[in-house]
Amino acid sequence: MTEPHATELPLSGIRVLDLSRILAGPHCTMMLGDLGAEVIKVERPGAGDDTRTWGPPFAGGEAAYYLCCNRNKKSISIDLKNEKGVELVKELAKTSDVFVENFTPGLTGSFGLDYETLKEINPRLIYCSITAYGQDGPYHDRPGYDMVLSAVGGLMYITGEQEGDPCKVGVAITDVLTGVHASNAIIASLLWRERSGRGQYIDCSLLDIQASALANIASNYLVAGKEAKRWGTAHESIVPYQVFNTKDNPISIAAANQKLWENFARALDREEWLEDSRFVSNPKRVEHRNVLLPLVSERMREKTCDEWMELLLAASVPCGPVNNMERLFNDPQMIHRDMIAEVPHPTIDNLKLCGIPIKYSDTPATIRRPPPLIGEHTEEILSDILGYDSERIDDLRQDGVL
Numbered sequence: 001m002t003e004p005h006a007t008e009l010p011l012s013g014i015r016v017l018d019l020s021r022i023l024a025g026p027h028c029t030m031m032l033g034d035l036g037a038e039v040i041k042v043e044r045p046g047a048g049d050d051t052r053t054w055g056p057p058f059a060g061g062e063a064a065y066y067l068c069c070n071r072n073k074k075s076i077s078i079d080l081k082n083e084k085g086v087e088l089v090k091e092l093a094k095t096s097d098v099f100v101e102n103f104t105p106g107l108t109g110s111f112g113l114d115y116e117t118l119k120e121i122n123p124r125l126i127y128c129s130i131t132a133y134g135q136d137g138p139y140h141d142r143p144g145y146d147m148v149l150s151a152v153g154g155l156m157y158i159t160g161e162q163e164g165d166p167c168k169v170g171v172a173i174t175d176v177l178t179g180v181h182a183s184n185a186i187i188a189s190l191l192w193r194e195r196s197g198r199g200q201y202i203d204c205s206l207l208d209i210q211a212s213a214l215a216n217i218a219s220n221y222l223v224a225g226k227e228a229k230r231w232g233t234a235h236e237s238i239v240p241y242q243v244f245n246t247k248d249n250p251i252s253i254a255a256a257n258q259k260l261w262e263n264f265a266r267a268l269d270r271e272e273w274l275e276d277s278r279f280v281s282n283p284k285r286v287e288h289r290n291v292l293l294p295l296v297s298e299r300m301r302e303k304t305c306d307e308w309m310e311l312l313l314a315a316s317v318p319c320g321p322v323n324n325m326e327r328l329f330n331d332p333q334m335i336h337r338d339m340i341a342e343v344p345h346p347t348i349d350n351l352k353l354c355g356i357p358i359k360y361s362d363t364p365a366t367i368r369r370p371p372p373l374i375g376e377h378t379e380e381i382l383s384d385i386l387g388y389d390s391e392r393i394d395d396l397r398q399d400g401v402l
Contacts, residue, residue: 009036010363014190017092018042018073019101019113021049023146023172024206025130026069027179029100032186033072034356034365037098040381041070041372042089045077045402048374060347062371069179070371071343071353076382077375077402084401086111091386093118093125098186102130105140115201125199126189128182134205144206146172153210154228158217161232174210181209239285240264240296243322249305250322253312258282260317267315268299345370378402 014037018029026041026049033039043049049070055063079085090113093099099118101108108114108129115127129135132144147168150156155174160167182204189200211218216237220226233252235241240261243252255264258281265273273279273295278288285292300308305321312319323331329340339355348370356365382388382396396402 008363009365010360011187011190012036014038014098015096016040016098016100017089017096019089019099019103019108020130021102022051023069023175024178024182024204025100025102026051027176028128028130028182028186029073030069030071031179031183032098033369034367036363036365039073040092040096040377040385041073041075042080042092043075043077043374045079045375045400048075048077052374059351060345060349062348062373067351067353067371071367072369073372074369074377074381075372075375076378079401080111080113082399082401084396084399086113088382088386088396088401089113090118090121092381094122095385096122097124097126097190099125099127100130100182100186101128104143105129105131105135119199119201123199124193124197126186126193126202127199128186128202128204130178130182130204130206132205133207135203139207146175146206149206149210150174153207154214154217155210158214158228158230160230162230162234164230164232166230174206174213177213178204178206178209234289234293237286238282239289239292242293244297244300246300246308247302247304251300251305251308252320252322254318256318261285263315264312264317267311267317268296270295270299341367343367343370346373346376375402 011032014032016029016032016037016039018025018039018041020026020029021043029037029039029041041049049066051066051069052063054065057064059067078088080089093113101113109117115125115129118125118127131140132149133139133142144152150168150173151166153174156166156168159169182202185202185204189202193199217228221228229236231242233243238254238256241254241256243250253264255261261282262274265271273292277284279285279292303311309319309321321327328334334340337355337359339357341353341355343351343353345351351370353367356367358365379390379393382393383390388396393402
C-alpha cells in the first residue's frame with residue numbers, strides 16, 4: 001500500500017461523495033480513488049454496502065466480493081431516512097466535486113438529494129446516476145441487477161455453447177463495464193468543468209452500456225439484419241479462433257489472419273491444409289468449419305497444452321492456456337506486472353487484492369487505503385471536512401443519524 005506522492009496523482013484534490021453500492025458504482029469510484037480522488041463512501045449504519053454480506057468467502061468479517069471494489073475509500077455511516085442525515089450529505093455535497101448514486105430513479109428526489117436540489121447548493125457538482133434502464137423510458141422504474149441486464153441487453157443470448165442454453169458470463173461484466181464508462185464520463189465532465197466552470201448530470205444505464213458493448217454483434221444486425229447466435233468459445237467470422245482440448249489443459253488459439261493460419265497449419269505439421277481448396281481463405285474456412293475444426297481438434301489432442309504452447313509461440317501464433325485462478329495469479333507475467341497487491345488491513349492479515357491494471361509513466365495510480373470498515377472514517381470526515389467537534393458528533397450518534 002503506497003501513501004507517498006498521493007498529491008501528484010491525476011485526480012488529487014477531487015472529492016467524490018459515493019452513495020452507490022453493489023458493483024457498478026463502487027467499481028467506478030474505486031477507479032477514481034486509484035487515480036488520487038478522495039472518495040467518501042456513504043453507507044447505512046450497521047449494514048453498509050450489500051456486498052459486505054455476499055459470501056462466503058469472508059476474511060476478517062468482510063466478504064471477498066466487497067473487498068474487490070472498495071479500496072482507496074473512506075467510509076461514513078449515515079442514516080438517509082433521518083432528516084439530519086440528509087442534511088449531513090448535503091453539507092458534504094457542498095464541498096465535493098462528484099456525487100455518485102445508484103438508487104432507483106426518483107428515490108434520491110424523495111429525500112432531497114437529487115441533482116436539481118444539489119446543483120443549487122453546488123453548481124460545480126458533477127452528479128452521476130447509475131441505474132438499470134436509465135432515468136426515463138418505459139422501463140425506467142424497473143429494478144435490475146447485472147444478470148438481468150446481461151439478459152435484456154443481449155449478452156446472455158450470445159453466450160454459451162451452440163446447442164446449449166443461454167449462459168451468463170462468469171463475472172458481472174455488465175456492472176464492471178458500466179463502472180468503467182461512468183468513471184470515464186466523470187473524468188470527461190471534470191475536464192468540461194475546467195472550461196465551462198459548470199458541473200453536469202450524467203445518466204448511466206446498464207442496458208445502454210451493455211448494448212453498446214455488443215460491438216460487431218450489434219453491427220452485424222444493424223447493418224445487415226443478421227441475427228446473433230451462440231458460438232461457445234468459437235468465432236462466427238474467423239476460423240480457427242477458439243479453445244481446443246489438448247492431452248491435459250485446454251488452450252485458446254487465435255489464427256486471426258491468413259499469415260497466422262499458415263503459421264498455425266505448419267506448427268501442427270499439417271501443410272496439406274494450406275493446399276486444400278476448402279481452407280485456402282478465411283471465408284472458405286468459415287464456410288467449411290464443420291470439416292476443418294474436427295481435424296484441428298483431433299490433432300490438438302495429441303500433445304499437452306505446454307507442448308503446443310512451445311510450438312505455436314515459436315510460430316508466432318497467438319495462444320494461451322485456459323487458466324484457473326490459481327494458475328492466473330501465479331503466472332510470472334501477472335507477478336511481473338504487479339497485478340497482485342498486498343494491502344495492510346485492520347482485521348485481515350495479508351490481504352491480497354487485484355492490482356491496478358493501467359500503468360502510467362509519470363503519475364502511477366496507487367493503493368493508499370484498504371477497503372474501509374463500515375463507518376470507519378465517520379469522525380474523521382465530520383471533523384476534518386465539516387469542522388464538527390466531538391460533542392456535535394456524539395449528539396448525532398445519540399439521534400441515530402450515524
